[in-house]
Amino acid sequence: MTEALQLPVIDLSSPDRLSTAKSIRQACIDYGFFYLVNHGVEEELIYQMFNESKKFFSLQLEDKMKLARKEHRGYTALCDEILDPSSTSEGDPKESFYIGPLEGTLSSMNQWPSLEILPTWRSTMEYYHQKVLSAGRRLIHLIALALNLNGDFFQKVGALDAPMAFLRLLHYPGELVSSNQEVCGASAHSDYGMITLLATDGVPGLQVCREKFNQPRLWEDVPNIKGALIVNIGDMMERWTNCLFRSTLHRVMSSGQERYSAAFFLDPNGDCVVECLESCCSESNPPKFAPIRSGDYIKERIRLTYGS
Ligand SMILES: O=C(O)CCC(=O)C(=O)O
Numbered sequence: 439m440t441e442a443l444q445l446p447v448i449d450l451s452s453p454d455r456l457s458t459a460k461s462i463r464q465a466c467i468d469y470g471f472f473y474l475v476n477h478g479v480e481e482e483l484i485y486q487m488f489n490e491s492k493k494f495f496s497l498q499l500e501d502k503m504k505l506a507r508k509e510h511r512g513y514t515a516l517c518d519e520i521l522d523p524s525s526t527s528e529g530d531p532k533e534s535f536y537i538g539p540l541e542g543t544l545s546s547m548n549q550w551p552s553l554e555i556l557p558t559w560r561s562t563m564e565y566y567h568q569k570v571l572s573a574g575r576r577l578i579h580l581i582a583l584a585l586n587l588n589g590d591f592f593q594k595v596g597a598l599d600a601p602m603a604f605l606r607l608l609h610y611p612g613e614l615v616s617s618n619q620e621v622c623g624a625s626a627h628s629d630y631g632m633i634t635l636l637a638t639d640g641v642p643g644l645q646v647c648r649e650k651f652n653q654p655r656l657w658e659d660v661p662n663i664k665g666a667l668i669v670n671i672g673d674m675m676e677r678w679t680n681c682l683f684r685s686t687l688h689r690v691m692s693s694g695q696e697r698y699s700a701a702f703f704l705d706p707n708g709d710c711v712v713e714c715l716e717s718c719c720s721e722s723n724p725p726k727f728a729p730i731r732s733g734d735y736i737k738e739r740i741r742l743t744y745g746s
């Protein structure tokens with residue numbers, strides 16, 4: 439059985455930054471998920487991004503496969519990805535397209551549909567990527583304040599020098615793949631990185647499980663709020679905070695309806711070392727995780743998900 443969850447709503451443009459930081463802290467302790475409003479990514483841009491995304495996924499498979507995923511950028515076909523390797527041997531019934539960082543030397547690794555086929559695709563996605571990154575940077579500042587750190591803490595430790603900012607466009611075709619089982623469009627997982635900023639087209643499906651160690655798992659629906667982004671904490675932020683902020687398990691259930699979403703993973707620069715914050719450990723609460731280099735951690739998680 440599922441119930442709908444009333445997640446906190448955080449206003450990114452509120453002038454009262456300390457009170458906003460306090461609300462973020464509570465949201466990250468209680469849920470690891472919240473809605474973000476007044477984030478500066480216009481509804482019209484979200485609409486255009488989904489419009490372009492639909493155009494790409496509507497292409498013939500052979501055209502999409504010309505941009506097959508290399509260096510974690512480009513197209514991943516239906517069922518090629520297993521987010522929860524323990525649950526099923528089949529991949530998740532969704533297709534996706536990854537766009538990596540747009541700045542610096544890494545930007546040339548991106549793959550783009552040709553201008554002849556989709557003339558406004560690249561410019562729309564680049565603009566969307568930049569706007570969500572800008573919202574993410576402002577949010578990270580508030581998250582630092584929420585942890586009683588200086589606002590520029592994550593800049594200072596190098597997390598945002600050249601962040602691993604990946605936009606993943608997702609398409610869940612909707613037809614049920616097997617008939618006698620609950621079907622997950624995206625099986626249960628937590629995100630790897632720092633924070634994720636998610637836009638959906640409003641079709642339901644996203645669910646969270648707040649107590650991952652309880653059995654049976656209780657899944658709660660996360661309804662869409664028009665214009666809001668859904669933000670969640672990733673595993674590296676959980677490591678930084680020694681599990682004070684939770685990286686909550688989530689999944690997407692298939693309702694039989696076609697669904698589009700766009701997840702923006704804002705992850706630390708590959709060289710950044712993620713280690714328990716001083717304010718999050720003590721003698722009675724020692725660090726639960728060893729320090730790790732962000733790049734190594736992400737690489738290993740991608741290997742487990744994609745087998746490469
Ligand atoms: O499609 C969604 O709503 C969520 C996708 C997701 O959780 C992910 O890509 O990590």
Ligand SMILES: [Fe+2]
Binds near residue numbers: 627628634701
């Ligand atoms: Fe996710």
